[in-house]
Amino acid sequence: xxxxxxxxxxxxxxxxxxxxxxxxxxxxxxxxxxxxxxxxxxxxxxxxxxxxxxxxxxxxxxxxxxxxxxxxxxxxxxxxxxxxxxxxxxxxxxxxxxxxxxxxxxxxxxxxxxxxxxxxxxxxxxxxxxxxxxxxxxxxxxxxxxxxxxxxxxxxxxxxxxxxxxxxxxxxxxxxxxxxxxxxxxxxxxxxxxxxxxxxxxxxxxxxxxxxxxxxxxxxxxxxxxxxxxxxxxxxxxxxxxxxxxxxxxxxxxxxxxxxxxxxxxxxxxxxxxxxxxxxxxx
Numbered sequence: 001x002x003x004x005x006x007x008x009x010x011x012x013x014x015x016x017x018x019x020x021x022x023x024x025x026x027x028x029x030x031x032x033x034x035x036x037x038x039x040x041x042x043x044x045x046x047x048x049x050x051x052x053x054x055x056x057x058x059x060x061x062x063x064x065x066x067x068x069x070x071x072x073x074x075x076x077x078x079x080x081x082x083x084x085x086x087x088x089x090x091x092x093x094x095x096x097x098x099x100x101x102x103x104x105x106x107x108x109x110x111x112x113x114x115x116x117x118x119x120x121x122x123x124x125x126x127x128x129x130x131x132x133x134x135x136x137x138x139x140x141x142x143x144x145x146x147x148x149x150x151x152x153x154x155x156x157x158x159x160x161x162x163x164x165x166x167x168x169x170x171x172x173x174x175x176x177x178x179x180x181x182x183x184x185x186x187x188x189x190x191x192x193x194x195x196x197x198x199x200x201x202x203x204x205x206x207x208x209x210x211x212x213x214x215x216x217x218x219x220x221x222x223x224x225x226x227x228x229x230x231x232x233x234x235x236x237x238x239x240x241x242x243x244x245x246x247x248x249x250x251x252x253x254x255x256x257x258x259x260x261x262x263x264x265x266x267x268x269x270x271x272x273x274x275x276x277x278x279x280x281x282x283x
Contacts, residue, residue: 020045020054027091029055029098036095058098062088062155067109069116077125081135082160083112085143087152097151108147115142128162135159 020040022028028040032052040047040054047054065085072078085108089097101107119138120128128135136157144154225246232241 014049015046018046018049020047022057025060026057027060027094028057029095031055036099039094056098058089058094060089060091060094062086063105065105065108065112067112069113071117071120073120073125073128074122075124077164079120079125079128080163081116081120081128082163083116083139084156084158084160085112085154086156086158087147087154090148090151090153093151095151096149100150104150104152108143108152111143111146112139115139125162125164132159132162 020028022040022042022045024042026042028045029036030038030040030047030052031054032048036055037052063086065087067083067085069081069083070078071081087108097104116135116139119135123131123135136159139159140154140157143157147154228246229243232238232245
């Protein structure tokens, strides 16, 4: 009985030291004679001591790798770009994530740095602020495949607003302000051009209307003179006498109109003596 009890006690002790409990969202790597053999899932597990041992634990939860990448844009501005990479271990390839990388956060940060520098080398500072999604998409595209080879799944790439020195910010603001001023001046020039064209077109239209009015007036005058001469001819007055009479009437009407303004020196060149008159104002 003593031997049986001792045997049961030994078996119980061996079973106890072989028990391994794995927490939720974690897995453990088991090595047999120093070589990876299997993975322990969450819950109660057993290994064969001393032939097997737990080499380490892998966290399956999403982890965040933070980096701040200092890059130089194509317009020679140095920018600090905060980058957060969210990733998790692929349970099916957990052994690659555990064994192939000695320091995953540091090595992944290096990949991020090199990838972003390659992408941003052809971008200006303005592009960095306006189109960060382009960087995010390219980083995600290039990193996803590389991380997959090492047993990681890329969940998200988050890039915060680029950070530049105060001097660079002020210079950038001045450049933007100058660009906006140039655009405003161009628009003002276009508006002034439109205004001048409209004024010129209106003036041309007015000239056409005045010319048409003058032509109509001359036509009416000619028609009136022709009608008057026809009336004179009906009463036996010749064409020459009619013209002289109409001319004299026009001269007298002109003198009467001029006399309305007063204090006018009038030289009557139509008379034989070239009489000069000082006409008083007519009330």
